[in-house]
Amino acid sequence: MVGAVTRIVDYEADSSPWSAREAELLAATLQLLQQHGYERLTVDAVAATAKASKATVYRRWPSKGELVLAAFIEGVRCAAVRPDTGSLREDLLRLGEAITEHAAKHSATIRAVMVEVSRDPALREAMQHQFLDQRKALIESVLQHAVDRGEIKAEAITEELWDLMPGYLIFRSIVPNRPPDRQTVRVIVDNVLIPSLTRPIS
Amino acid sequence: MVGAVTRIVDYEADSSPWSAREAELLAATLQLLQQHGYERLTVDAVAATAKASKATVYRRWPSKGELVLAAFIEGVRCAAVRPDTGSLREDLLRLGEAITEHAAKHSATIRAVMVEVSRDPALREAMQHQFLDQRKALIESVLQHAVDRGEIKAEAITEELWDLMPGYLIFRSIVPNRPPDRQTVRVIVDNVLIPSLTRPIS
Amino acid sequence: MVGAVTRIVDYEADSSPWSAREAELLAATLQLLQQHGYERLTVDAVAATAKASKATVYRRWPSKGELVLAAFIEGVRCAAVRPDTGSLREDLLRLGEAITEHAAKHSATIRAVMVEVSRDPALREAMQHQFLDQRKALIESVLQHAVDRGEIKAEAITEELWDLMPGYLIFRSIVPNRPPDRQTVRVIVDNVLIPSLTRPIS
Amino acid sequence: MVGAVTRIVDYEADSSPWSAREAELLAATLQLLQQHGYERLTVDAVAATAKASKATVYRRWPSKGELVLAAFIEGVRCAAVRPDTGSLREDLLRLGEAITEHAAKHSATIRAVMVEVSRDPALREAMQHQFLDQRKALIESVLQHAVDRGEIKAEAITEELWDLMPGYLIFRSIVPNRPPDRQTVRVIVDNVLIPSLTRPIS
DNA sequence: TCATAAGCGAGACGGTACGTCGTGTCTTACG
DNA sequence: CGTAAGACACGACGTACCGTCTCGCTTATGA
Secondary structure (H helix, E strand, O other): OHHHHHOOOOOOOOOOOOOHHHHHHHHHHHHHHHHHOOOOOOHHHHHHHOOOOHHHHHHHOOOHHHHHHHHHHHHHHHHOOOOOOOOHHHHHHHHHHHHHHHHHHOHHHHHHHHHHHHHOHHHHHHHHHHHHHHHHHHHHHHHHHHHHHOOOOHHHOOHHHHHHHHHHHHHHHHOOOOOOOHHHHHHHHHHHHHHHHHOOOO | OHHHHHOOOOOOOOOOOOOHHHHHHHHHHHHHHHHHOOOOOOHHHHHHHOOOOHHHHHHHOOOHHHHHHHHHHHHHHHHOOOOOOOOHHHHHHHHHHHHHHHHHHOHHHHHHHHHHHHHOHHHHHHHHHHHHHHHHHHHHHHHHHHHHHOOOOHHHOOHHHHHHHHHHHHHHHHOOOOOOOHHHHHHHHHHHHHHHHHOOOO | OHHHHHHHOOOOOOOOOOOHHHHHHHHHHHHHHHHHOOOOOOHHHHHHHOOOOHHHHHHHOOOHHHHHHHHHHHHHHHHOOOOOOOOHHHHHHHHHHHHHHHHHHOHHHHHHHHHHHHHOHHHHHHHHHHHHHHHHHHHHHHHHHHHHHOOOOHHHOOHHHHHHHHHHHHHHHHOOOOOOOHHHHHHHHHHHHHHHHHOOOO | OHHHHHOOOOOOOOOOOOOHHHHHHHHHHHHHHHHHOOOOOOHHHHHHHOOOOHHHHHHHOOOHHHHHHHHHHHHHHHHOOOOOOOOHHHHHHHHHHHHHHHHHHOHHHHHHHHHHHHHOHHHHHHHHHHHHHHHHHHHHHHHHHHHHHOOOOHHHOOHHHHHHHHHHHHHHHHOOOOOOOHHHHHHHHHHHHHHHHHOOOO
16 A cells, blocks of 8 residues: 555654754744855854854754754744645645745755755755655655545656656745746646646556 | 747857866866865865966956856856757757756756855856856757647747756755656656647647 | 061961862862863863862852862962971971972962962962961971071071072972972072071171 | 083074064064963954954964963063173172063063963973073073173082072062062072172082 | 066965854752 | 752854965066
8 A cells, every 4th residue: 555655754743853942043043044145144143143152052063054954954844734625736736835935935045955965964864854755755645645535546656756846946946036936836736747647657 | 930039049059258277277166166065165275276376266256156156157068068869859858868967967066056146146147147048048949949840839838847857857966865867857758848748738 | 586477377287178078179170280281171170070060169169260279279288397307407408309399299280370379369368378378487487496596597587588499499390391309409508598598697 | 611601592682583473463462461461362362453363373373372482482582681780790680670570571471481381392392492591591691701700700600590590580470479679689699699609619 | 688567376364254162150950 | 958960151262264465476578
């Protein structure tokens, strides 16, 4: 049964692993990231904003990169809610719009995280387990529901397919000049995903 | 006629605007970027590698960001060749594979460029004209040829569609753990692009 | 009468004012001072060595400086014994050798104490009463005995004279490369002190 | 001939080995040392005072300790002038007073230098060659002149003797509460040095 | 043929952020 | 209640890099 696989990593947001103090620090980090971008974010400023000291920050996260990744994941964790409208098309639209919205707000953070993650295998690991796997489970859950409802066949689901929309939307969000909007999501869902998912299997 | 638009920005690679000295510096930059990533690339190291002095670098490019963007664009310029196999599917496959290959080699650079470009409108401008428009023209040229051959209808071409494959492939390249390969390209072309481009227009 | 002055502060070692716990802490401090010097001595290390917590240390001594001074004075208190050989020359030699020996063992501590004492009037006060006055009384007692025996005249005793040997010996101990030895003491006693103390008063 | 030895290290002040920039930094260091003492001297403050940057300081002196030692030695270098009055007693008085005056002004620096020097063999070496040897040569020169004039015999000069006055004066300067004055110098010269240097050799 | 200028290497400089460490204060939980 | 454990704010340390600048040296041209 396919559904079982979906449950290996559940899409349900876990309760936060952070203490109140840590959450404050991550919130300060996220806020400063949005305002100034990664390069102009200083750990001193994070500490000052959270009325903490640098040592308090570095006790938790051994480098600026880890701090930013944690802040990013924490930001995503809150936003990850599975849509459940009863219709695959609606679910996908909502999912796409949620991603679009979140990515628009945190594009600087996403860019920074990509750079940091590529430099440190430990960060890569964290990114994989705490973010990518979560998102994968979320989408698979949406698709699995559609399979359960008989809207699509399980065989139509490929890695590339479920990954396509989030990947492309994020790409558009972090590349200058063309942030995605509702229209972008609609076109992808209606012209790409739904046709591909519902066409007869060769 | 649609083809005329395509020619506004030609996909043909222009001859390099750089002198031999400048090309050396860009080559050194590109090499160090591949080896160490953006953050650990220092202008000192670029100068040393090219046996130049920092002043020589800064005379050309007023900041590390501009230097890296120039190096990136120069790297792309060489690699941009329009496939012309006579078959849309083949053209798209080759295009996707070329993008995949290039992005694999220069993922660190791409990540860095995204960060830098987002911080400086001047870099954004340069990125737009010297890279994005080029790539757009290249793909439109491929699609236009298919229209000319009668393989697809001009109306089937949407911004999202021609942009989808490059965007997704680059996304996959710069995100950890799942670099795209020929199979990825094949699935996108066969399961997404061709179906979407050839399905009857509603 | 001269002897009366000597008795204002007695040279006799008082019984220690410290509890067993406090003595442990001071011993740990002294040991770490000898091993690593003042700068590299940390209050954390003192606490850890004595299996105590930092709060326990700071409850007794409000700063690192006070702690170190207390440790130093405690170290000296134990070592201060008045020689009484019946001969001024012998007494002075023993005194000088005792100072030499002690200063060699605790040169790092002495240096540190000098720095700390100069920064804090309270420490200066403590140093004065708990150490300098003690030493002064000790030497005056030795000299007074010699006067009582008729070896020297009371008028020959000047502040500079009785202070000269300890001061110079300590100076030599805390300056690099030339720690004093028995020969140093002998030369000072025989060539300087005895001649000066016994020469006819002009 | 005894004079030859004296010339191995000449007491003459060498011309400064520092550039103008470096002299500024050392002057700023010395000034701040006098004002605030070693512990509260920060390299940032030195840089700011000299309108330099920390990197400029650290390029010259690899640590705060080395910087302070250099500043101290530079300060001494300027002040070291050999008295030459034609009378040993006068020469010694002037020497003692010069030492007293200088040590009074720089007592905090001297204490700091002692601590730093004891921690680093390299600093010890520098201290030895650039300061202690200089001072030794200076005093030997004064005594040698007296020998040449027939005031004293060369055999009366011992290491301890010529070292006694500077050592004791510096000791008094760096210990709290009893800074030496002209009277102190006079007593040492008249009651200790002159008698010891002129007494018949046994 | 020589001088004057422009480009270059070398690298010092002011500035700024990093990540580390130690002090002295404070809280929490245990005995 | 005193203590062990240890988190915390503060602030200095020493390092690294950016982008600017000055200094001579080379080279390339104009008198």
